[in-house]
Amino acid sequence: MKSRSLLLTGAHRLAILAYVVFALFPLFWLLKVSVTPNDLLYSEGVRMWPSRMTFEHFNFVIAHSAFPTFFKNSLIVSGATAVVVTVLASLSGYALSRFSFRAKYWIVALMLITQMFPLVMLVAPIFKMLSPLGLTNSLTGLVIVYSAFNVPFATFLMQSFFDGIPKDLEEAAMIDGATQFIAFRQIILPLTLPGIAATLGFVFTAAWSELLFALMLISGNDAATFPVGLLTFVSKFSVDFGQMMAAGVLALIPACLFFLLIQRYLVQGLTAGAVKG
Amino acid sequence: MMHQPMKHNRPPMMKRIADASEPYLYSAPALILIVAVMLVPLVVGISYAFRDIQLLNPFSGGFVGLDHFRALGQDQAFYGALRNTLWWTGASVFLQFTFGLILALLLDKPFYGRGLVQALVFLPWAVPSFLAGLNWAWLFNPVIGPLPHWFYALGLMDEPHNILSDPHLAMWGPIAANVWWGIPFFAITLLAALQAIPRDLYEAASIDGAGPVQRFWSITLPFLAPTIAITVLLRTVWISNFADLIVVMTNGGPADRTQIVASYIFTQAFKRLDFGYASAIALVLLALLLVYSMLIVLLRQTMLNKG
Known part of the structure; x- marks a missing residue:
């Protein structure tokens, strides 16, 4: 035995x-x-x-190329997208988890549909819509587009985390006189920290990796994100594997750092003790 | 609110309106963004499927009716892409899910150094997808990568060559990259669901004499089922639309053997700049995915009603 x-x-x-x-x-x-x-x-x-x-490849990439700019642009875009999406998805995920209302079925259906259609389909219309608003070749434009793409999945993710938290908690608070929003903000959100961390991580990495719309919406070097920069680099110096991979390693750093920081919150079962204890 | 003691006959009008609108207020910001940036362009994009839209041609834009769809019916490359999509999606989802579930179960057991191991095995998810594609394309490259030489040493290959240029094997390249990249997604989601299962249930089942296999089938699996259903549904759709790895690794070749519908749309849109035809293909793909999702939702609803 x-x-x-x-x-x-x-x-x-x-x-x-x-x-x-x-x-x-x-x-x-x-x-x-x-x-x-x-x-x-x-x-x-x-x-x-x-x-x-x-370290000559790294040296070249950092000192003699536009990669530091690409790096900064990607950091801004991914960070802003992650924050915007997490705030919006917490609210909508909470609505789906705690309320039963008439339009709920349609909201879920809408969000599922947005998960299904090929995003390539949106490239031309989005380009044509953002262009007159001056949002092409701009980091703000990318943040708006990426936020919309990531909100539906993040909503489902947050909903599943809210579903894991017993309703008794906020019901108790509401009997004590709190409004639902206060109960949500002061009791439920802190318990969902692992979920919030997971959502931030997912969205950040997704925005950091996006290539298609960045290629389409950004044309100059000034607003180029890392994937666009790396791809331009690959086509320009197609056989310089050393430099390409050095740039790749640099592209990995923030995504990995962020991921390592939040990964322990990803699957923490915080609810286990909340109702019992 | 339900639990508030109601001494009055009914709450005041304003309060009832406020209560009824509360869920809409929570979901409004997300909905507005989705409608403006996804739904409106989607409708505009659908209209492109019936128009002659070429991005760089200012004189295009005319209405062509069903011409794109007639052309599509004759397009052998499209049927090939359809078959490749099934193979790509099926193999990727199956392998990602299987290995993801095994990983989640392995990590659910406490052991020394679990935090570190968890961080390391989840790392591929943080790798940008196009970089994962480049990375794997390179591992398969006999000039710089080790894999062909290992396959050769194991007797799997007559000589170290690049499977990405072999029409019969090329699809395994992007699938390998996709599995490597996607295992953490399933593992994270399933592990979170696993850890939300009340531990008392296992204790109680143990006391009642249930073995580990029985506990898995009667506690773990039923608790995981909703998570599995929603992740597999979303992931299947996602992967069938996921062209990055294929575009980066093989660009649909050799001889269109790795061309999936999504990468075919990409090719039409970006190489030929024919957004009308690309939108027509996308519309067909959309219809197929819609049918698929309806089936899954119905299935899940039936299962929930039974349970």
Whole structure:
């Protein structure tokens, strides 16, 4: 019996290890190539680590290219989108979770539909709508578009977190005389912090990765986000893998940092003790 | 409000209106944004499907009726893209979900270093999708990547070559990248649902003599079912529309063998700048996805009514 549970534990750890290796290997390879000197790139193609390391690719990307600007633009766009979406989705997710009202079915249907249609379809109409408003080639335009795209899923996400919190909590507060909005803000929202963190993380990474609309709506270098910049870079210096991957590693940094910061809140079961205790 | 003691016959008129409008106030900002930036352009885009719209041609814009759809009916590349979409979506969702569920179950057990492991295995999700595409395209490249050489060493290949240029295997490239990228999504969502299951239930079931397999089937799975239904529904639709990886890795090739409908729309729109035809294809895809989602919603409703 004891050896069987030991075997199970071993299998569990082994499976975990396999997942970790699978998740990290491509990123490790990205890093490896970004520090490989050009003359060793092909001759040591399948070595796990180059015999000589260099930071010349990073140096070039940071000092002699427009990537710092792209980086800043992406940071602004993703951060603003994440905040806007999380505020809107908390409100609408709460409405869907706690109220039964006539239009609820239609709101859910509308949000599901927005999850379904190919966004490519919107490229031309959105371009034509934003153009006269002066919102093309502008970071604000991107924030508006990305916020709209991310609100429906974020709403469902927040709703599921609200659903996990017992109604007794705000009902108790309302019996004590609080309005529903105060109960929502002071009791339910703090309990949903893991959900809020998850939503922020999801939306930030989604906005950071978006390529299609950024390509369409942004034409100059000044307002280009990182994906647009990297793609331009790829087409311009198509074989310079070292520099490309160095830029890629830089693009990873904020997304990964943000993700590492919030990931422990992602799946924290805060509600477990709230009603019991 | 329901639980407030009501001494009066009925609450004042203003209060009833305020109460009735409350959910609308909560959802209004999100709804306004969605309608303005998605619904209105969607309707405009649908109208493009019946018009001759070429972005750079100021003289286009005329009404062409069903011409685009007639052309589409004859378009062999479109039928190929339809088949590829099924294969791409089915394989990606199945593998992402299966490995995501296993990962969630593995992480649900407490062990030393779980926080760190969780951070590491969720990391691929933070990788921008086009970068994931580039990264994997590169791993499959025999000049710089290790994978072909490993496949060769394992005897899976006669010589180290790039599967992305092999018509029969090319689709596995984007699918591999997609699975790598998408496992964390399912794992996070399922793990959150797993941890919301009251632990007392497991304790009670244990006391009543239920084994681990029985507990999984009679507690874990029923609790996860709604989460599974909604994530699989959303993810299936999402992935079938998800062209980034394919565009970055193979651009639909070789010989259109990795061209899915979404990347075909992209090609029509951005290479040929033919937004009318692209919108017509998108409309067909939209109809198919709508049918699919209706089926899922009906299924879920039936299941909920039974339960």
